Amino acid sequence: MPLLAVDGLSRSFGKLVVLSQLDLLVEAGGIHAIIGPNGAGKTTFFNLVTGALGPDVGHIRFDGSEIVDLPSYRRTALGICRTFQNIRLFGSMTVLDNVLLGLHCRTRGGLLTPLVGVPFRRPRAEVGARERAGEILELVGLAGTAARSAVELPYGQQRRLEIARALASAPKLLLLDEPSAGMNTQETIELEALIGEVNRRGVTILLIEHKMSLVMKLSRVVTVLNFGQKIAEGPPAAIQRDPRVIEAYLGSE
Amino acid sequence: MLSDHTVSILIFAGIDVIMALSFYLPASAGQLSAGQGGFMALGAYTAAYLTVQHGTPFPLALAAGGLVGGLVGLAVGFPALRLRGLYLVLVTFGFGEMIRVLFLNAPAFGGPAGFAGIPPATTVWHVLGLLVVLLYFFTRLSGSRMGRAFAALRDDEAAAEAMGVNSTYVKLAAFAAGGVIAGLGGALYAHYTLFIDPEAFGVGRSLFVMLYAVFGGLASFWGAVAGAAILSILPELLRWVKDWREIFYGLLVLTMMLVRPQGLLDAALLARLFPRGERAAARG
Numbered sequence: 335m336p337l338l339a340v341d342g343l344s345r346s347f348g349k350l351v352v353l354s355q356l357d358l359l360v361e362a363g364g365i366h367a368i369i370g371p372n373g374a375g376k377t378t379f380f381n382l383v384t385g386a387l388g389p390d391v392g393h394i395r396f397d398g399s400e401i402v403d404l405p406s407y408r409r410t411a412l413g414i415c416r417t418f419q420n421i422r423l424f425g426s427m428t429v430l431d432n433v434l435l436g437l438h439c440r441t442r443g444g445l446l447t448p449l450v451g452v453p454f455r456r457p458r459a460e461v462g463a464r465e466r467a468g469e470i471l472e473l474v475g476l477a478g479t480a481a482r483s484a485v486e487l488p489y490g491q492q493r494r495l496e497i498a499r500a501l502a503s504a505p506k507l508l509l510l511d512e513p514s515a516g517m518n519t520q521e522t523i524e525l526e527a528l529i530g531e532v533n534r535r536g537v538t539i540l541l542i543e544h545k546m547s548l549v550m551k552l553s554r555v556v557t558v559l560n561f562g563q564k565i566a567e568g569p570p571a572a573i574q575r576d577p578r579v580i581e582a583y584l585g586s587e
Numbered sequence: 588m589l590s591d592h593t594v595s596i597l598i599f600a601g602i603d604v605i606m607a608l609s610f611y612l613p614a615s616a617g618q619l620s621a622g623q624g625g626f627m628a629l630g631a632y633t634a635a636y637l638t639v640q641h642g643t644p645f646p647l648a649l650a651a652g653g654l655v656g657g658l659v660g661l662a663v664g665f666p667a668l669r670l671r672g673l674y675l676v677l678v679t680f681g682f683g684e685m686i687r688v689l690f691l692n693a694p695a696f697g698g699p700a701g702f703a704g705i706p707p708a709t710t711v712w713h714v715l716g717l718l719v720v721l722l723y724f725f726t727r728l729s730g731s732r733m734g735r736a737f738a739a740l741r742d743d744e745a746a747a748e749a750m751g752v753n754s755t756y757v758k759l760a761a762f763a764a765g766g767v768i769a770g771l772g773g774a775l776y777a778h779y780t781l782f783i784d785p786e787a788f789g790v791g792r793s794l795f796v797m798l799y800a801v802f803g804g805l806a807s808f809w810g811a812v813a814g815a816a817i818l819s820i821l822p823e824l825l826r827w828v829k830d831w832r833e834i835f836y837g838l839l840v841l842t843m844m845l846v847r848p849q850g851l852l853d854a855a856l857l858a859r860l861f862p863r864g865e866r867a868a869a870r871g
Contacts (some may be wrong), residue, residue, distance in 0.1 A: 384749055410751035418749075424742040426806070426854070427735070436733045439751030445760045448734070449720075449725030460731065484856075503751050 335398065337362040337507055337538050338383070342565045343392030345378055354562040356392070360507065365529070365539040367549045367570070370559035371582065376542045377419055379510050379559070383540075384416050385409045399508065411439040413506035417496040417513060423484040429495055430480040433467040436502025451482070467502060474498040474528060490521040494528070501532065508532065509540045514548055526551060550574070558582070594711050601714035602776050606792075607799035607815035608721055609768035611808050611862030614800060615734075616761040617741035618667060621676045622683030623769045628657040628785065629686060630770030631777035631867040632687050635705045638778065643707040649774045656770020657763045668755055682795045690785040701784030702777075709779040717771060725808040732748035737761060802843055804850025807857050814851060 338360035343354045344445060353375040359392045360366045368376050381387040383394060385406035393409050395403045401409055415436075424432050441463050451457045456464075471477050474494045479487060484495060493513055500508055510529070526548055533539050533552075537559040549556060556573040558566040566573055573579055589597070610623050630652030637643035637651055663682050667675055690696050696701065727732040736757045739747035748754050777783045795818075803814020822836055847853065852860075 341808070350592050386745060392811060405753075406748040407751050407753045410749065415751075416749055418746065422743050422746040424739045424746070431735055434732075435739045435747070435752070436750050438732060438736060443732035444763055445728075445733050448724050448731050452712055456730070463732075499750060573612070582647050 335362075336360055337397060338540070339393075339395040341393040341395070343379070343382060343394065344390045345375075345382060345387065346390060352562050353389075355381070356559075356562075356564055358557060358564070360538060360540055361555070362506075362538050363533075363536070363550050364554040365541060367541045367543055367553035367556045368559060369543065369546075369549060369556060369573075370584070373561075374514050374559040375562040376493070376559055377511060378562075380416060380442045380511055380540075380542065383409075383509065384414055384518055389429070394575050409441065411504050414509070415495070415500040415505035416506075416509035417511055419511040419515065421489075421492050421496055423492060423495060423499070425483075425485045427484055428480065429476060429482050429484050429487065431473070432484045432495060432499050433470055434463055434501045436470075436499040437463050437466060438503070440502075440504055470501050471499045473501070473531070475524070490517050491500075492524070493517065497528065497532070501537070505537060507538045507540060509542075511542045512544060513541070514543060514545050522548060546574075588865075589711070591770070596820060596823050597711050598709065598714050598779050600771050600816055601718055602779075602798060603635070603796075603815040603819040604718060604812050605714070605721065605775070606769060606796045607803070607811035608725065608808060609765045609772060610796050610800045611805070611811035612737075612768060613758075613761040613765040614805055615693075615741060615808070616737035616757060617744065618758055618761055619672070619676050619797075620679040620682075620765060621790075622663070622679035622686075623765070623796045623798060624788040624790070625679075625683035625686035626660060626766045626769035627773035627776065627792065627796075628690060628783075628788035629659055629766075630656045630689060630773030631768070631783050631788065632702065632773075633704055634774030635777040635783060636694040636696065638706055638708065639702070639704055645706075645778060648778075649713075649761070649771060652774030652777075653767045653771040656773065657767035660766020661759055661763040663766070666757040667762060668758055670787075680790070680793065683790065687785045687789050690788075696782070699784070701782055703782045704773050705777050705781045705783070707778065707781055708777045714775055717775065721768065722812070724807075729807070733757070798840065801850060802840060803854075804847075804852040806849070806854045807852060809857070810850050810852040817851075 340356060340358040340419060343353060343356040355373055370376055382389050385404060389402065393400060395501055396412060396414060401412065424435060441459055443459060453541060471480055474497055476494055476498060487495060497513065514525050517525060522545060529539060529552055541553065541564040556570050558573060558579050566576045566579050605628060606623055610620060613620050633655040634648040634652035637648040638645060657736030666678060670678055691699050736752045739752055740754055740757055744754055799815035799818055802813040802818055825835055
């Protein structure tokens, strides 16, 4: 059974059809890349899967259940989380607090929780959350930066923090929206290793990416979108040779 | 040991700090309210009505004032869910005025003549006691799950939702809690002034409450505390300026907004006052 099954998904903004009748299956355990020229509908697709946008028509099944009517935060609780193409970290918060926020749906505690518990001692749940957040920061290579303000980090590290924050929600499916954008070669190589490691730990990855080297090395399946429609799908080597793809995407460069 | 005059300054300053905190709480989740005077009125009238008409013990009346403030805060939170920024300010402003006019036209509460004969009950210890509880709460909140959800919502609501924060729930909780705090403030106020009328809780009150918090800085609840304490005690110390008092006061606020638009205590100053390690420890 596929982890994510998208069926006849369409979305338009006014007269502009951004996504048209998209069918897509994401198998559990792999890395699935989505490529296509700018304006092909890739980020809109992510917004529809995570619930930031509602579709005009179509179905989205995740882990066997229909999620198309669920609000964003409930999809996160079910195990879908994302990073943003234009980095959207919480600017007033530290690196650690950004990751702790990612743990929101995996922890408990309401508005009155601060009033209970032993004074001047951190609640046990909070201690556990901080340990978990520390492990995740270590995994993405940001262990030394916990106390810094998130927006003070260099660009490449902010992208890693976006991944850390999403990982904190313990996703089954992680959606990465151009994670290598703005990264230099060295940073891209490190990112590739990180994505591979996250995937090895059992997280299925859906990846929007413009750097073809990254797509070719990482992904098992590539879906190509153009003007909101799927024009090709298959293993990366076959996609690279597909004449429609070359014309629409590679040929346009 | 304290003169009546000093006690009076402390109580009014303390209530101003409580009110500024009632504004700060929803503001820390990005929800700006220009109607805290309305919640204060609800708390004041509820508690005063209970002690005067039913002889309810003061602690119970105080709790009832907070409860009514909280329930109405919850109700105001619903229309606020779809509104942002300036629009939210206008709607909460309208709410505050609505409450004022409601009490103006309610004979049971004295109408425009006001509600008199409230038994004296509020002491400086009640005010300081509530402040201690609130400061403890806010200190612990900033390092808690809900405190982070508030901050995330203020920074970027869509990103917070995508990370699993139920923004509806968090906003309603913030509004309700702000209403509880303002209701408690109102109940304390009524049992110290012993007379209340709707004009005491009008636009002026709501705007001053907002000003206290903004003057002090919205980066931390300490800003609301400092802003309210300074701005309500300062006029008392400036009596020697006599006729110039109001002008001096106005100029101070104006200068502040020009020199430090982010408020007295901004993130940089807070970091200097409370270095990371100590701040983390203080959070408990």
